[in-house]
Amino acid sequence: MMPLLGLGTWRMGESGRRRAAELDALTFGLSLGYPMIDTAEMYGEGVAEEIVGEAIKGVARRPFLVSKVYPHNATRSGTVAACERSLKRLGVERIDLYLLHWRGGARLEETFEAFHRLRAAGKIGDFGVSNFDRDDMEDAARLDKGLNGSNQVLYCLSRRGPEFDLLPWMRERSIPLMAYSPLDQGRLLGKPALKKLAAEAGCTPAQLALAWVMAQPGVVTIPKSSSRARVEENWGALDVELTPALLAELDRAFPPPETRQPLAML
Ligand code: NDP
Numbered sequence: 130m131m132p133l134l135g136l137g138t139w140r141m142g143e144s145g146r147r148r149a150a151e152l153d154a155l156t157f158g159l160s161l162g163y164p165m166i167d168t169a170e171m172y173g174e175g176v177a178e179e180i181v182g183e184a185i186k187g188v189a190r191r192p193f194l195v196s197k198v199y200p201h202n203a204t205r206s207g208t209v210a211a212c213e214r215s216l217k218r219l220g221v222e223r224i225d226l227y228l229l230h231w232r233g234g235a236r237l238e239e240t241f242e243a244f245h246r247l248r249a250a251g252k253i254g255d256f257g258v259s260n261f262d263r264d265d266m267e268d269a270a271r272l273d274k275g276l277n278g279s280n281q282v283l284y285c286l287s288r289r290g291p292e293f294d295l296l297p298w299m300r301e302r303s304i305p306l307m308a309y310s311p312l313d314q315g316r317l318l319g320k321p322a323l324k325k326l327a328a329e330a331g332c333t334p335a336q337l338a339l340a341w342v343m344a345q346p347g348v349v350t351i352p353k354s355s356s357r358a359r360v361e362e363n364w365g366a367l368d369v370e371l372t373p374a375l376l377a378e379l380d381r382a383f384p385p386p387e388t389r390q391p392l393a394m395l
Contacts, residue, residue, distance in 0.1 A: 131226065131279065131305055132193050133343050134367065135165025136360070137353030139309075142173020142180055151355045155184035158360045159192060167281070167307070167351040169197035169230055170215055178218035186220060194219060195226040195281075195307070195351075197259060200234030207235065208243030212252055226278055227253040231260040231394065241273050257281070257304075262392040263295045270302070277304045283393045284308035284348065286338050286383040287317050290390035292345075300347045308350040310395060311342045322382035332369045335359070339366035341379055 136158045141151040155166065168181050178196065185191055196219070202211040212227060227247065229240050244256035257278030258269055269276055280299060284291050284306060291306065299306055312318060318334045327337040335352070342350045343366065352363045 131307075131349055132164040133349050134163065134339070134364070135167050135193070135195070135349070135351040136163050137309065137351040138166065138168040138177045138181060139172050139353055141168075141353075141355065142176025142178075147355060148176075148180065152180050152183055154355045154357055154360050155181065157357045158364070159184060159188055161361060161364050163192065163360075163364065164190075165193040165195065165349075165351065167195040167309075168219075169199075169228075170202070170211055171197065171199055171230060175214070175218055178215055182218055182220040191221070193225045194221065194223075195228065196224050197228040197230040197281075198240070200229065200231055202234075203229055203240040203243070204235040205239040205243050208240055209247060212243075212247050216252060223252060223254060225254040226257060227255075228257045228259045228279070228281055232258070232265050237269060237272055241269075255279075259307075259309075260392065260394045263298050266295065266298060266304075277302060279305045279307050279349075281307040281309055283310050283395060284342065285311045285313050285317060286323065286341055286379065287313050287320070288393055289383065289385050290393060293386040293389050295392065296345070296347065303347075306345075306348045308342050308348055311350040311352050312338055314395075320382075326375065326378055326382065330369065330375055332365070333362055335362055336366040336369050337379075339363055340369035340371055341376075343367075344371050344376070 168177050196215045198208050198211045247253045255278035259281035261280050317338050323334045327334040354360050
């Protein structure tokens with residue numbers, strides 16, 4: 130079980146000038162009820178985790194926390210050390226879901242061994258991967274039969290490649306897909322078809338794009354915004370009603386894949 134909608138943090142912590150706005154957006158998001166935050170040791174080289182740590186300090190209900198280890202740190206001992214640094218920056222004793230950011234660097238066996246150690250020690254609730262295509266997932270599942278802690282990949286209306294084989298494969302095994310860049314980093318929002326359908330549905334393009342992602346079975350998502358207004362707008366995606374007719378229009382405007390497409394990665 131994991132929350133359907135969370136706050137992304139990529140690009141946060143990269144500039145001291147933006148820090149206050151980023152912290153404010155996260156704090157405000159938590160006050161609205163966002164139940165999850167996604168971060169990584171890579172974001173702002175640790176500073177994004179520090180900002181998340183500040184945002185969650187003293188909140189009544191701590192959100193579900195997701196963080197990621199760099200592949201070059203993902204050795205047997207390196208993963209444990211990286212996780213401990215992340216815990217310190219976040220100011221918590223446990224990360225709910227800890228992911229390998231992308232494949233490469235250390236051998237997967239070593240990373241998984243470290244994940245098991247961290248889970249046994251209570252430092253992470255569960256573990257998973259990110260940017261794994263179907264063949265990578267098959268390798269991962271061969272190594273770890275119990276793997277079901279999520280695969281975080283690029284997935285949105287304009288990039289539906291995972292629907293061809295990765296997402297069905299994950300659904301069969303009850304592994305949630307965590308969709309990153311659900312707004313295609315903002316690029317999706319100017320598409321005329323999305324604007325028209327959103328206006329007809331009485332919502333904004335961002336709300337429609339997010340509602341569509343969340344309507345896909347087995348998919349959760351983590352849009353990022355450093356603005357209070359957009360954090361609030363994105364939260365409104367939970368109230369969008371997707372009728373069968375609207376879903377069909379979206380399929381016409383943003384067709385599902387007819388052939389296998391290699392996983393896109395940012
Ligand atoms: P998103 O699709 O979430 O888009 C973020 C961009 O869209 C920002 O520039 C933001 O600007 C803008 N934006 C957000 N909401 C709105 C809105 N309502 N109207 C207009 N513009 C809006 O892209 P991300 O790449 O950030 O993906 C989300 C999260 O996924 C990341 O933050 C990160 O946590 C994770 N991720 C993981 C990756 C991985 O390899 N595992 C790779 C990429 C992302 P502003 O902040 O100014 O509002």
